[in-house]
Amino acid sequence: MKKRNLLLGVAIISLAFTSCKDEKVVAAEKSVDTYVVYVDSVGNIEATEAKANWQAIDDSYQIRVVEADLALENLKEKEAAQAKIDASKAKYEALKAQIEADMQAEAATNSKQVLRNALFGEGKIGSDMNFDWVNKDNILAVYQNFVDAADANKDNYSREDWDEVKLLYEALDSRKNTVEKEGLTSSDNRKIAGLKLKFAPMFTFNRIGAKTEEMQEAKE
Numbered sequence: 001m002k003k004r005n006l007l008l009g010v011a012i013i014s015l016a017f018t019s020c021k022d023e024k025v026v027a028a029e030k031s032v033d034t035y036v037v038y039v040d041s042v043g044n045i046e047a048t049e050a051k052a053n054w055q056a057i058d059d060s061y062q063i064r065v066v067e068a069d070l071a072l073e074n075l076k077e078k079e080a081a082q083a084k085i086d087a088s089k090a091k092y093e094a095l096k097a098q099i100e101a102d103m104q105a106e107a108a109t110n111s112k113q114v115l116r117n118a119l120f121g122e123g124k125i126g127s128d129m130n131f132d133w134v135n136k137d138n139i140l141a142v143y144q145n146f147v148d149a150a151d152a153n154k155d156n157y158s159r160e161d162w163d164e165v166k167l168l169y170e171a172l173d174s175r176k177n178t179v180e181k182e183g184l185t186s187s188d189n190r191k192i193a194g195l196k197l198k199f200a201p202m203f204t205f206n207r208i209g210a211k212t213e214e215m216q217e218a219k220e
Contacts, residue, residue, distance in 0.1 A: 028071035032081050035068035039088040043095055051103050061092060115164055118149045125168065131175040139179050140188040146172065147195045154206045159214050162207035169199070 042057055050057060068085050075081050116125040134142050150165055
């Protein structure tokens with residue numbers, strides 16, 4: 001009787017151990033599958049929505065990839081599971097690189113537009129760099145606003161900002177050559193020349209300063 005009870009006890013313990021082990025395997029398989037499904041779902045999100053919620057998406061990804069990696073310890077077919085995880089990692093990293101590159105490009109574009117709006121007025125100059133709206137009647141005011149805005153923000157501009165300022169300034173100067181032929185008054189022309197004399201040293205001095213500061217930060 002005692003022997004039978006002992007065997008029964010061993011069987012129950014063995015069954016419990018097996019059950020516990022199976023539960024770990026099931027949980028591990030679920031973690032891997034959840035990770036793979038999550039990466040696939042991220043790939044199906046609209047680009048605009050993904051960029052708007054990227055931090056939350058990436059935070060959630062980091063949790064799932066850690067869970068999937070830890071789950072490997074409880075799987076018999078580790079190589080197959082590892083292959084699934086590696087494939088999803090490669091897929092996610094490619095998607096992440098694309099999303100972050102797009103976000104950086106958009107941020108740079110937005111930054112340039114903010115700069116253009118300050119120098120010329122809201123929405124006056126876009127990526128097409130069209131200056132047809134500048135004419136003999138408003139060109140002095142355009143130069144005045146440009147120089148005043150550059151002067152007011154000179155301490156905040158980076159080297160890249162100054163490069164954009166230079167590009168815009170040269171485009172405005174090119175437009176002035178056309179406007180002069182359309183009847184620009186001598187008085188306005190002289191005033192514009194005075195503004196240009198003010199802008200030139202300000203640009204040179206501050207761009208050099210911004211470049212020096214950038215190099216110093218790179219060294220640090």
